[in-house]
Amino acid sequence: MLSEEQCVNDAGAGNSRSPWWERLPEDFWRQPDGTELDARHPLKIHGTAAIERVMRTSLSATVAASALMTLAKPGRLQREFEALRFYEPLARAADASRVFLPPPKDIVISECALPGEDIHRLQLRFASPFKPLNPFARPQFEAMQRNAFAHAQHWCHGDRPRPTLIVIHGFAADPHWLNAHALSLNAFYRRGYDILLFTYPHHGQRAEHGDWFSGQGLFGSGLVAFNEAPLHAIHDLRVFINYLQGRGVEHIGVTGISLGGYTAALLAAVDERLAWCIPIVPAVSPVDVFLEWQPTGLLLSRLMRNQGIGVAEMRGLLAVHNPLTYAPCLDGERMLIIGGAGDRVTMPRHLRLLHQHWPGSALHWFAGNHIIHFGRREYLTCMGALMDRYSGL
Incomplete structure (x- = not known):
C-alpha cells in the first residue's frame, strides 16, 4: 500500500527545483495503493473497487475511441505532438498569470427564468470571448459553434446577495439534477446558499452537433484541444465569478466531482477571490490515470513510443492545466479534499499528491468508489462545516 509519507517522499525526490512531473516516479501509476479505511471496511472498499474496475474499462474504451477519431487522421498525430511542446515551458515557469488570462469585465450575461416553485432558477448564458493560448488550436476552436457559448444554472434566493457555491460536474455527467442529487444541493440551498451549476466545455448545451455523447469533444478534438479545454473552463468560470460579485456576492466557493474536482482545484490556483475549495475524487495526474486504465493505457x-517520449515528458506536455503546477491562492485550511478509498478511476494516490501540494488542507476518505459514495452524509457534513466557517452564514 502506498502510504501518504511515501507519496510525499516520491514527489519530493530528486532536485527540489525540478517540476512535479519530473520528481514523480515514472511508475507512479503502477504503484500499490490503499488507505487507512481498507482494514476497517474491507467488503465495501474491495467490493466497490472490483465493480469499478469493470466500469472503468467501458469509460476507458469510450475515451480511447473518441481520441482515435482525431489522432488517426493522416499526419495529425505528429502535428499534435509538435504543437503540444508549446505548453511545457509555460508549465515549467509555473506562472498562472501567463496562462490564465483574465476575461474582459464587460461581458453581457443573459438570464432566463426557469419554472419551479421551491427553488428560484435562472439559466445563464454568454458568448465566451476565450481564445486558445496555442495558435495551433485557434482554427478548430473558431469552427465550433455551441462550445463558444458558456452556460450555467443559477439557484438564487433573490432577496439579497448570499454566499454562493459553484459546482463543476464530471466528464459526461453534466445533468444538473444528477449533481444536485449527488451533493444534496437542495439542502445547501435551504441552508441559505445560492448555487451556480457550471457546464464544462464540450458538455451539455456546449456539445457540438454530431457529437455522439456529452463530453466527446473533450477527448475527441485532439491533444491540444484537451489542453485548451481546462483553460477555457477557468476563463468562463471567472466570468461567472465577476457576475456574482457584480450582484454583490462576497463569499464564493467551488466544488466539483472527478473532472469537476480537478477543475475546482485548478481554479484555486488561479482566482484568489475564492473563499473555499472542495475537490471530490479529482484525478490529479491525467497521464497516470490514462496509463492505468485500459485500453487508454x-x-x-503506443503514442509515446511513436514519439520517443517517456512518462515524465508526457506529463509535462499536459501540465499547463494541472493544479500541481501552480501555487494555490487559498490558505490550506480553506481546502477540503474528498476521496473514495475504493476509487479505481481516481486512485487514492492522486489525492495524496494534491493534499501534499496544499499544506494545511484536510483530506477526508469515504468507503466507496468513484460512483458509489458510502459515507456521503459524513463528507457532506464536512463540506457544510467548511463552507459555514468561511461564508459569513
Missing part, C-alpha cells in the same frame, strides 16, 4: 503507451 495501451493507446497512450
Whole structure:
C-alpha cells in the first residue's frame, strides 16, 4: 500500500527545483495503493473497487475511441505532438498569470427564468470571448459553434446577495439534477446558499452537433484541444465569478466531482477571490490515470513510443492545466479534499499528491468508489462545516 509519507517522499525526490512531473516516479501509476479505511471496511472498499474496475474499462474504451477519431487522421498525430511542446515551458515557469488570462469585465450575461416553485432558477448564458493560448488550436476552436457559448444554472434566493457555491460536474455527467442529487444541493440551498451549476466545455448545451455523447469533444478534438479545454473552463468560470460579485456576492466557493474536482482545484490556483475549495475524487495526474486504465493505457503507451517520449515528458506536455503546477491562492485550511478509498478511476494516490501540494488542507476518505459514495452524509457534513466557517452564514 502506498502510504501518504511515501507519496510525499516520491514527489519530493530528486532536485527540489525540478517540476512535479519530473520528481514523480515514472511508475507512479503502477504503484500499490490503499488507505487507512481498507482494514476497517474491507467488503465495501474491495467490493466497490472490483465493480469499478469493470466500469472503468467501458469509460476507458469510450475515451480511447473518441481520441482515435482525431489522432488517426493522416499526419495529425505528429502535428499534435509538435504543437503540444508549446505548453511545457509555460508549465515549467509555473506562472498562472501567463496562462490564465483574465476575461474582459464587460461581458453581457443573459438570464432566463426557469419554472419551479421551491427553488428560484435562472439559466445563464454568454458568448465566451476565450481564445486558445496555442495558435495551433485557434482554427478548430473558431469552427465550433455551441462550445463558444458558456452556460450555467443559477439557484438564487433573490432577496439579497448570499454566499454562493459553484459546482463543476464530471466528464459526461453534466445533468444538473444528477449533481444536485449527488451533493444534496437542495439542502445547501435551504441552508441559505445560492448555487451556480457550471457546464464544462464540450458538455451539455456546449456539445457540438454530431457529437455522439456529452463530453466527446473533450477527448475527441485532439491533444491540444484537451489542453485548451481546462483553460477555457477557468476563463468562463471567472466570468461567472465577476457576475456574482457584480450582484454583490462576497463569499464564493467551488466544488466539483472527478473532472469537476480537478477543475475546482485548478481554479484555486488561479482566482484568489475564492473563499473555499472542495475537490471530490479529482484525478490529479491525467497521464497516470490514462496509463492505468485500459485500453487508454495501451493507446497512450503506443503514442509515446511513436514519439520517443517517456512518462515524465508526457506529463509535462499536459501540465499547463494541472493544479500541481501552480501555487494555490487559498490558505490550506480553506481546502477540503474528498476521496473514495475504493476509487479505481481516481486512485487514492492522486489525492495524496494534491493534499501534499496544499499544506494545511484536510483530506477526508469515504468507503466507496468513484460512483458509489458510502459515507456521503459524513463528507457532506464536512463540506457544510467548511463552507459555514468561511461564508459569513
